[in-house]
Amino acid sequence: MARTKQVRAVAISAFFVLLVFVLYTSTTSRSAAVAPAGVPTAKSPVDASSLIDSTNDDKLDAAINNEIAKLQGEVADPKKVDAKKPAAGAVDKPVAAKGDSTPDDKKDDAITNVKVDPSNPNSPTVFDPAAELKLIRSMSPITIFSKTFCPFSKKLKALLKENYEITPAPTIVELDKHAHGVELQAYLAEITTRRTVPNVLVGASSVSRGGADDFVALHRDGELVNLLLEWGGKNLIVRKNDAPSNV
Structure with missing residues (x-):
C-alpha cells in the first residue's frame, strides 16, 4: 500500500x-x-x-x-548608446554653449570692467595719471618731479631751497616713492616731452621748464626770479635770498 x-x-x-x-x-x-x-x-x-x-x-x-x-x-x-550610466549622486558638469566665455575670458572681462566703489577702501581702482597730475599741480604753482637717488634732482632742490623764498613752496614728487611713479613719469614724458628728472612744471602750462642744468644757468644769469613769476602768475611769490649762492 x-x-x-x-x-x-x-x-x-x-x-x-x-x-x-x-x-x-x-x-x-x-x-x-x-x-x-x-x-x-x-x-x-x-x-x-x-x-x-x-x-x-x-x-x-x-x-x-x-x-x-x-x-x-x-x-x-x-x-x-555607448555612454555610461552616471553613478548615483553624480552631478553633471555644465557645458558652455557655443560663444560662451571660458574661465580665462571671464577673468579678463572682470579685470577690464573694474568697478570702483568709493565707499570701500579695498575696492580695486584703475590709476589715472591725468587725474593724478591735476591733483598734484593744484597744490602749488611749482611742481618738481624728482627721484630721491638722482644727483641732478638733489642739485635742483638744493638750488631753490638755499637761494630763493618761494610761496607757496614747490610741490616735490619723488617718483621712485610714488605708488604709480612709473606710469606717472611715462605720462609726463608724453605731455611735456621730457623723459628725465628733475622735471619742473610752473603755472598752468604743461610745458617743462627744464631740469637742473637749465635752472642753474638761469640762476647764474639772474633771470630765474622774473621767469618764475612770469610762468607762475599772480598766485606765486618768489624772492631771492641775500645769502651768497653755492652754485
Whole structure:
C-alpha cells in the first residue's frame, strides 16, 4: 500500500514538471515571435529604466536601447548608446554653449570692467595719471618731479631751497616713492616731452621748464626770479635770498 502511494506521488510530480515545461516553452515562443532578436521582453531581468552597455555590437545595443526607450515614452539617441550610466549622486558638469566665455575670458572681462566703489577702501581702482597730475599741480604753482637717488634732482632742490623764498613752496614728487611713479613719469614724458628728472612744471602750462642744468644757468644769469613769476602768475611769490649762492 505504501509503495502504491509513492508511485502515485512520483507520477503527480512528473505531471506538474511536464506542465510547467510546456507552459514555459509556449510563453518563450510567443515572446520570440513579437520582439526583435536580442531585445528583452517584459519579463526580461533588464530594468526598463536602464540603458544597455554591453560587449554586443553597436547595432544590437542600439536596437535594445530603442526598445527600452519606447517603454519610457521616448526615443533613444543611437549616438549615446555607448555612454555610461552616471553613478548615483553624480552631478553633471555644465557645458558652455557655443560663444560662451571660458574661465580665462571671464577673468579678463572682470579685470577690464573694474568697478570702483568709493565707499570701500579695498575696492580695486584703475590709476589715472591725468587725474593724478591735476591733483598734484593744484597744490602749488611749482611742481618738481624728482627721484630721491638722482644727483641732478638733489642739485635742483638744493638750488631753490638755499637761494630763493618761494610761496607757496614747490610741490616735490619723488617718483621712485610714488605708488604709480612709473606710469606717472611715462605720462609726463608724453605731455611735456621730457623723459628725465628733475622735471619742473610752473603755472598752468604743461610745458617743462627744464631740469637742473637749465635752472642753474638761469640762476647764474639772474633771470630765474622774473621767469618764475612770469610762468607762475599772480598766485606765486618768489624772492631771492641775500645769502651768497653755492652754485
